[in-house]
Amino acid sequence: MKGAVPRLVAELPTLPPEEMRDGTAGRILATGLLLFARNGYHGTSIRDIGEELGLKPANLYDHFRSKEHLLAELVRIGHAEHLRAMQAAVVRADGPIAQLQALVRAHVRIHAEYAMLATVATSEMHALSPELVAPALALRRQAEALLREVVARGVAAGVFDPPHAWVATAAIGGMGIRVSFWFPGDQGLTIDQVADLHAELALRMMTPRPGAR
Amino acid sequence: MKGAVPRLVAELPTLPPEEMRDGTAGRILATGLLLFARNGYHGTSIRDIGEELGLKPANLYDHFRSKEHLLAELVRIGHAEHLRAMQAAVVRADGPIAQLQALVRAHVRIHAEYAMLATVATSEMHALSPELVAPALALRRQAEALLREVVARGVAAGVFDPPHAWVATAAIGGMGIRVSFWFPGDQGLTIDQVADLHAELALRMMTPRPGAR
DNA sequence: GTCTATATGTTGATAGAC
DNA sequence: GTCTATCAACATATAGAC
Numbered sequence: 001m002k003g004a005v006p007r008l009v010a011e012l013p014t015l016p017p018e019e020m021r022d023g024t025a026g027r028i029l030a031t032g033l034l035l036f037a038r039n040g041y042h043g044t045s046i047r048d049i050g051e052e053l054g055l056k057p058a059n060l061y062d063h064f065r066s067k068e069h070l071l072a073e074l075v076r077i078g079h080a081e082h083l084r085a086m087q088a089a090v091v092r093a094d095g096p097i098a099q100l101q102a103l104v105r106a107h108v109r110i111h112a113e114y115a116m117l118a119t120v121a122t123s124e125m126h127a128l129s130p131e132l133v134a135p136a137l138a139l140r141r142q143a144e145a146l147l148r149e150v151v152a153r154g155v156a157a158g159v160f161d162p163p164h165a166w167v168a169t170a171a172i173g174g175m176g177i178r179v180s181f182w183f184p185g186d187q188g189l190t191i192d193q194v195a196d197l198h199a200e201l202a203l204r205m206m207t208p209r210p211g212a213r
Numbered sequence: 214m215k216g217a218v219p220r221l222v223a224e225l226p227t228l229p230p231e232e233m234r235d236g237t238a239g240r241i242l243a244t245g246l247l248l249f250a251r252n253g254y255h256g257t258s259i260r261d262i263g264e265e266l267g268l269k270p271a272n273l274y275d276h277f278r279s280k281e282h283l284l285a286e287l288v289r290i291g292h293a294e295h296l297r298a299m300q301a302a303v304v305r306a307d308g309p310i311a312q313l314q315a316l317v318r319a320h321v322r323i324h325a326e327y328a329m330l331a332t333v334a335t336s337e338m339h340a341l342s343p344e345l346v347a348p349a350l351a352l353r354r355q356a357e358a359l360l361r362e363v364v365a366r367g368v369a370a371g372v373f374d375p376p377h378a379w380v381a382t383a384a385i386g387g388m389g390i391r392v393s394f395w396f397p398g399d400q401g402l403t404i405d406q407v408a409d410l411h412a413e414l415a416l417r418m419m420t421p422r423p424g425a426r
Numbered sequence: 427g428t429c430t431a432t433a434t435g436t437t438g439a440t441a442g443a444c
Numbered sequence: 445g446t447c448t449a450t451c452a453a454c455a456t457a458t459a460g461a462c
Contacts, residue, residue, distance in 0.1 A: 004343040005350060024445075042255035043340065045437065058440080059446060067438065123336065127256065130217040137218060166400050167410045174391025175384035187379050197380045200425070204417045212413070237427075258455065272428060274457070 007038060008181045010115035019077045025063040027053055032070045037116035041071050041127040071124060072132040078121025079139035082110050086143045096154030097203065103147055104172060104202040105195040111180040112191045118180040147173065151206070160206035172202045220251060221394045223328035232290045238276040240266055245283045250329035254284050254340040284337060285345040291334025292352035295323050299356050309367030310416065316360055317385060317415040318408040324393040325404045331393040360386065364419070373419035385415045 013033040020026055031052045035044040046067050050057045064070040089106035093099040111118045125133055148169050154160030162168035176198060183194060226246040233239050244265045248257040259280050263270045277283040302319035306312040324331045338346055364382050367373030375381035389411060396407060 004341055004346045005339055007339040040253060040255055040340070042253055046439085047437080056447065057438080058448085061439070062445065126218055126220040127253070128217055133217045163413045164400075164402075164406075164410050166398075167402070167407065168414060170391065170395060170398075171388035171411065171414050174388040176387075177391065178383065178387025182383060185379075185383075187377075189377075189380070193377075194380065197377045198384065200376045201381060201384050201418050203425075204420060204422055205414050207417060207420075207422045209417055209420045210423075212416075259457085260455085269429065270456080271430085271458080275427065280456070 007040075008115055008119050009184060010037075010180070013037065013116050014114055015117065016077065016081045016114070019081065024053075024055070024059070028055075028060060028063050028070065029073065033074055033116050033120060036071060036074065036120045036124055041067075041120075041124045068128065068132060071120070072128055072136075074117065075121050075125045075128060075133070075136045076139070078114065078117040079136040079143070081114065081117070082107075082121070083139045083143045083146075085110050086146050090146060090150065096150060096157055096159045099150045100154060100160075100202055100206070101199040103150055104176065104199040107147075107173070107176040108179050108195040108198045109191055111176050111178075112183040112194055115180040115183055118177070122177055122180075144169075144173070154206060161208050162206050168205050171205065172198075175201070220253075221328055221332050222397060223250075223332075223393070226250065226329050227327055228330065229290065229294045229327070232294065237266075237268075237272070241268075241273060241276050241283065242287065246287055246329050246333060249284060249287065249333045249337055254280075254333075254337045281341065281345060284333070285341055285349075287330065288334050288338045288341060288346070288349045289352075291327065291330040292349040292356070294327065294330070295320075295334070296352045296356045296359075298323050299359050303359060303363065309363060309370055309372045312363045313367060313373075313415055313419070314412040316363055317389065317412040320360075320386070320389040321392050321408040321411045322404055324389050324391075325396040325407055328393040328396055331390070335390055335393075357382075357386070367419060374421050375419050381418050384418065385411075388414070 013030045015030060015033065021029060028049065031049050032044075035048055035052065039048075046057050046060050050059060060067070060070070064073070085106040086103055089102035090099050093102040121136065125136055128136075148165075151160060151162065151165050151169050155162070155165055179194060179198070183189075183191075189197075226243045228243060228246065234242060241262065244262050245257075248261055248265065251257075252261075259270045259273050262268075263272060273280070273283070277286070298319040299316055302315035303312050306315040334349065338349055341349075361378075361382050364373060364375065364378050368375070368378055392407060392411070396402075396404075402410075
């Protein structure tokens, strides 16, 4: 038996419109996302995916070269969408404070709006072989660099004063990643509210407490 | 192929001394931990575990009732050790500030020192059936309650002013959970340093920025 | 405690008809 | 595009000898 405690709260396999495909390929993509998010890559068989769609296992191979290629495509889409949102965020903002706010909002928004995609992209990428994971990995490094650079600029400008820039950046990334598991939760929070709250928390991390040694 | 990008940086399947077992059972426990942490529960076969130990698959069933029971034991141990550390932390500290510091330190310490155990406990618990996950789930709820109560007490006392108590608590939990994936990292940080840094970040989350609306 | 041997089901993937 | 049929490998688990 599997799935006693759900891995994530989200129930819909939302995909970015610009990455969605027509017809059966698109339905396989969405169903693979749903099942990989719930049960993991190794916990999902191509038969599971087929049954969910009323298809036979063999049909999958008319649209994707292998089960691993299906996962690779989802992982790539997730990282591409994440980087796209992060890049758009920095461009639109001026100065370290506004840029950090924008980056954290974008980071959290992606993890809330595309909770399943984000879960699969980060939690299942380790199931991929070196060749198939490479594109996503390159995108991931760029997104991380974006966040590190904004923090570094803020520190250099004397606007940010984190106790440790690298750890603070990891913490900001980590709390955002976690959102994809609990959102929407039972607090009645919208995506924008969660994004704004995390942006505020991130800014506080950059600001010394009065009276702290 | 699997494991192109490692799921976590830690390489040793450390178990709490008081939960360790003698002889073959203990070696199976440690090896199960190692492989479940690296490749996931569904990505690991009992043959993989046997081969790593120079044993035949059948031997596992002399020590554990099933593969799932082996995972359940690891998940239970992880959550038990986590709660134990959290409880010891609150007891030793006085007042919301010291208690939050102590809790976050304990939370992060567990995720750094027992990185594989923490990874398996949180990332693989969803593979367990309702009966087998129940004990760990109960422990998890207690640990979460501990953190929420300390934050609530700090807010009630006027010492903490988070933008949103529930989200801030989730964020503190999330950044700690992430530590088990990247620690020890390449920054040359000790467990104590990472723990202290996260405690400081958590306290900052509770403290309004000067001039913020 | 560990072994051999095996039962029984499921896996990812392919070939070829319609 | 979808189907049936099938393969070879692998899965978890058990029985019983040493």
